[in-house]
Amino acid sequence: MTQLLLFNAFNGLIQGAFYALMALGLALILSLNSVINMAHGGFLVIGAYLAYVFAPYVGFAGAIVLGPLGAAAIGMVVERVLIRPLYKRPDPLYTLLLTFGLALVIQDLTRTIWGPTGLPFEVPQILASPVSTVFFFITGYRLLVVALVAVAVIGLFLLLRRTPLGIRIRAGTLDLETVSALGVNIYMLRALNFALGCLLAGLAGVLAAGVLGLTPPMGNSLIMPSFVAIIVGGVGSLVGAILGGLLIGLAAGITTTFYPAASEAVIYLIMLIVLVVRPRGLLGHEGLFE
């Protein structure tokens, strides 16, 4: 029983790490681009399938890097061509509908190109085996997932804290107009920020592919919990997005042990409780990285 609980809790934490990566990207794009990116799951799928395509040529490690970079590049083009013309309309409904449509297009394109059935994403043998017999569920790959998510999160925080680009992104989330009046090309800033969000989604996709395999709708099961993670963690707080993602992942994992049917419902139950008790979310008062 203990081992089953640990197994499910660890699984939940991995799942939560994917939610956290997704929620971080969503939160970045929401705060600077003011876009509720319904296509975020699509960029996850793009990252995963690009990694699948690249893997035979550049190897597993190369694919883990190139998949997310490909998703970021495509995200940048999408921002430039489709989203930028809509910035002058203050109503977020336009971009919400646009990205919702885009999510469907990406999913169907994926299905057309690679077929509706799942594809395996080969993980090197050395990573696929458990690291110990007692904790049979902890494979090298899962440890790699945890490590890479941690690296990505730390890297993002350093970027936002230490680089001019990151500082301008943080300034822009509060007052984009003044950032522009100080000589910063805010079109480029928003494009880079959108690409950064897509990079994180692509990374979540590549890493999830090694655990769950590739299917065209693989983003769908991750996108809604990621929005929930933002609400639970507090809109505007990046730390909250991470915390929210890990929390709901862990809760879903633990619930699986006792009552598997409720493992998805528990996510929404947590959101409900947070919204009733603390509507601004766990860290909602913090704003972006204060």
Next chain:
Amino acid sequence: MSAVLQAREVHAFYGKSHILHGVSLEVNEGEIVTLLGRNGAGKTTTMRALMGLTPPRMGSVTMLGADTTRWPAYRIARLGIGYVPEGRKIFPNLTVLENLTVPPPRPGPWNLARVFKLFPRLEERQGQLGRQLSGGEQEMLAIARPLLLNPRIMLLDEPSQGLAPLVVQEVMGVVKSMREEGLSVLLVEQNVPLSLGVADRAYVLDDGKVAYSGTAAALAADHELVQKLAGATAES
């Protein structure tokens, strides 16, 4: 003297409300020009129109030889226009140093060391968040930020607003020193005697139009006109 900034018949709107009804003004090289007027006369809108934040619907703006009428704000800033917005607009969630990191540095005499020399208080408080600064410190930060762009023209929108008299004197001292640096300054002020004291020429806006233009000295001497147009007395 040549004009470094020239606005011709600028019309600007907020949504459907017509705020500027054909404003024309000029700033010559090395000049401090003040823009006066009652609340709601269109002073801030004029500054925003020049800066590309509320782009003119009609008319034209020429700055440093370029037609900037349709340019986005960041291009105007990079041309060499420093803008100190009304209400200072400090980024409250960033430290002083981070606030100063937002403008992409352009080559010229102004760098971080020189800005800290001009405003030693900013250096002392460089690790503090913008929201923890006093009003005077925020104003200094608001002036320091665009200086790092090494601008040739400074647009200052009510730098004395809400500041203690001593701090106002300090800020005006900085404005005067800008002229000595060869900068041209357009200064919006509520404090009429103060701005007429530093300015070479003055414009008075009324209801979105230029109601008076002339030398600052001539306007300062005409108490009745100042009272009528700017809603304040020129007595200091």
